[in-house]
Amino acid sequence: MTAPITCRAAVQRLWGYLDHELEPRDQSALDEHLAFCLRCCGELAFARELRRLLRTRTSVSLPGDAQARLEAVIDGLEVGDVAARHDE
Amino acid sequence: MAVLGVVVETTDRAALQQLARQELPRLYALARRLAGDEAEDLVQEALVRACRAFDGLADHQAGPRWLRVILANVWRDRLRARGRRPSELLVDEEERFSLYDTLVEEDPLPYSDTLHVDFLGAFSEEDVHLVLQRLPDHERAPLVLRYVEGFDATEVAAMLALPVGTVHSQLHRGRQRFERELWRYAEESGLLAATSDHEGRAAGDAGAGGRPDGAPAPAGLGRGSS
Numbered sequence A: 001m002t003a004p005i006t007c008r009a010a011v012q013r014l015w016g017y018l019d020h021e022l023e024p025r026d027q028s029a030l031d032e033h034l035a036f037c038l039r040c041c042g043e044l045a046f047a048r049e050l051r052r053l054l055r056t057r058t059s060v061s062l063p064g065d066a067q068a069r070l071e072a073v074i075d076g077l078e079v080g081d082v083a084a085r086h087d088e
Numbered sequence B: 001m002a003v004l005g006v007v008v009e010t011t012d013r014a015a016l017q018q019l020a021r022q023e024l025p026r027l028y029a030l031a032r033r034l035a036g037d038e039a040e041d042l043v044q045e046a047l048v049r050a051c052r053a054f055d056g057l058a059d060h061q062a063g064p065r066w067l068r069v070i071l072a073n074v075w076r077d078r079l080r081a082r083g084r085r086p087s088e089l090l091v092d093e094e095e096r097f098s099l100y101d102t103l104v105e106e107d108p109l110p111y112s113d114t115l116h117v118d119f120l121g122a123f124s125e126e127d128v129h130l131v132l133q134r135l136p137d138h139e140r141a142p143l144v145l146r147y148v149e150g151f152d153a154t155e156v157a158a159m160l161a162l163p164v165g166t167v168h169s170q171l172h173r174g175r176q177r178f179e180r181e182l183w184r185y186a187e188e189s190g191l192l193a194a195t196s197d198h199e200g201r202a203a204g205d206a207g208a209g210g211r212p213d214g215a216p217a218p219a220g221l222g223r224g225s226s
């Protein structure tokens, strides 16, 4: 049995919990807290959703004009050194 | 410093170009998240830097990841050159802000049985992007690298040349700020008003004078659902 923790301390550890980055002691303290605290269970579910939001709802498309300019840069790339000669 | 007599391997050049073309959308997306409007320029510099270092890439399978790391390095160097502060402390009020509690207290979606999920469901990809752009650069970078790109904290620390402990505290602050800005953005952009209106109308249309029955609220909540 680990020392009980407050809701505030529990909430501060939720992301570490989801990231699997907690020390074993913190992990069990949180597990014990979650076993009786419904509110923090809700917070945990919400943190999980937030994490998912960051992972999945952040696609960015490459605009056509930027793509054309960047591909031109790629075409002009020289490997190794600026002094490297063109192959054309 | 000059590498004298470098014979450019045309295969290397072709390999780098192929890698760069293939990774361009993803690289650009990362640059947009990190640097906003500076994205294109950031990608250009990363490509040029990748070119100079390509000889050092032993395992071409690792190329996609290697390019992203270079891009993050370029961004780190730019932030440093601008002398950004590592991090100012959040004021106490911000430190205590809880999006979870705020949603319970303000109840912005009175018709929702799954308030918290529906609140997040109201944000489009563009909305999430704009919210991220509101974060200070030095808090956004670790958040994007860790949670959008999926690097672990140790890798992020190496990419940003910061101690792991610093990355952890920046992640903590970044998450808090992100929650806070989600709420502010929702208020300022009328995101929730639009959502509630929609729900309200739906209830009215149903003519039952109560909450809309049967139909479960879609995650997209009336925005761009077609």
Ligand SMILES: [Zn+2]
Pocket: A006, A007, A008, A010, A033, A037, A038, A039, A040
């Ligand atoms: Zn609790």
